[in-house]
Amino acid sequence: MAMPLMQVRNLEIRAGGRLVQRDLNFDVQPGEVLAIVGASGCGKSTLLRHLVGLERPAAGQVQFAGQDVHHGPAQALTALHRRFGVMFQAGALWSSMSLGDNLMLPMRMFTTLDAAECARRARFKLALVGLDGGFDLMPAQLSGGMRKRAALARALALEPDLLLLDEPGSGLDPLNAARLDELVLHLRNHLGSTVVMVSHDVASVAAVADRALFLDPDALTMTALGPPDQLLHAGPEPVRRFLRRGAAA
Ligand SMILES: Nc1ncnc2c1ncn2[C@@H]1O[C@H](COP(=O)(O)OP(=O)(O)O)[C@@H](O)[C@H]1O
Numbered sequence: 001m002a003m004p005l006m007q008v009r010n011l012e013i014r015a016g017g018r019l020v021q022r023d024l025n026f027d028v029q030p031g032e033v034l035a036i037v038g039a040s041g042c043g044k045s046t047l048l049r050h051l052v053g054l055e056r057p058a059a060g061q062v063q064f065a066g067q068d069v070h071h072g073p074a075q076a077l078t079a080l081h082r083r084f085g086v087m088f089q090a091g092a093l094w095s096s097m098s099l100g101d102n103l104m105l106p107m108r109m110f111t112t113l114d115a116a117e118c119a120r121r122a123r124f125k126l127a128l129v130g131l132d133g134g135f136d137l138m139p140a141q142l143s144g145g146m147r148k149r150a151a152l153a154r155a156l157a158l159e160p161d162l163l164l165l166d167e168p169g170s171g172l173d174p175l176n177a178a179r180l181d182e183l184v185l186h187l188r189n190h191l192g193s194t195v196v197m198v199s200h201d202v203a204s205v206a207a208v209a210d211r212a213l214f215l216d217p218d219a220l221t222m223t224a225l226g227p228p229d230q231l232l233h234a235g236p237e238p239v240r241r242f243l244r245r246g247a248a249a
């Protein structure tokens with residue numbers, strides 16, 4: 001197996017002093033879609049913020065391409081964090097800026113690309129998510145599904161080595177949620193993107209995840225990790241129950 005892109009070891013996360021999850025051990029393999037699954041409030045978003053270095057673990061460590069995500073010289077950490085493309089749960093775009101500017105702002109801030117090249121790349125990313133011609137639109141002019149896709153395009157702006165999505169389909173009708181799933185698969189299949197995707201949508205997990213990591217809200221640790229179809233048959237009962245809901249739907 002290839003060298004993992006990310007390695008999570010004995011990770012313990014706390015929020016406001018309270019234990020959220022502990023003993024998390026898993027890898028993210030290059031080119032896979034890993035879903036982080038669990039009941040609301042079990043710590044999925046908090047885990048995501050730990051993976052990208054926004055929050056410090058109470059214990060344990062996260063490595064990306066062999067480098068510690070939380071400890072090291074500030075400059076090296078900043079450079080490392082820039083390799084992550086994150087779409088947060090709110091998925092907010094800057095509302096006072098056009099879609100083009102939303103995508104170009106990070107390029108202007110963090111690269112030396114000239115204006116024409118920034119614009120070219122922004123148009124390319126928008127086309128990738130099905131928003132060709134959306135360059136001059138304002139976020140308020142978009143439907144919910146379009147806004148999510150624009151937020152995904154912005155997460156791709158700096159050509160990240162790892163894409164992290166927090167509930168990308170939440171708040172969308174099933175058709176638009178499925179469209180977003182297809183988009184994630186397209187990125188994985190055609191651009192070789194590696195994706196960590198938080199989800200509590202079983203249909204989405206079954207459709208896109210190569211592997212799923214289950215966080216338990218009571219045990220406060222991971223209870224399963226593997227391909228969804230294997231966990232459906234051989235996972236712990238609560239995990240099978242969750243996955244069966246999707247099989248029945
Ligand atoms: N900054 C914080 N201070 C205190 N508690 C927090 C903070 N952030 C999250 N939590 C708590 O941590 C737990 C996990 O939250 P979260 O990661 O948002 O869960 P999920 O994304 O799985 O729904 C929740 O109980 C939440 O209330």
Ligand SMILES: [Mg+2]
Pocket residue numbers: 044045046089166
């Ligand atoms: Mg969350």
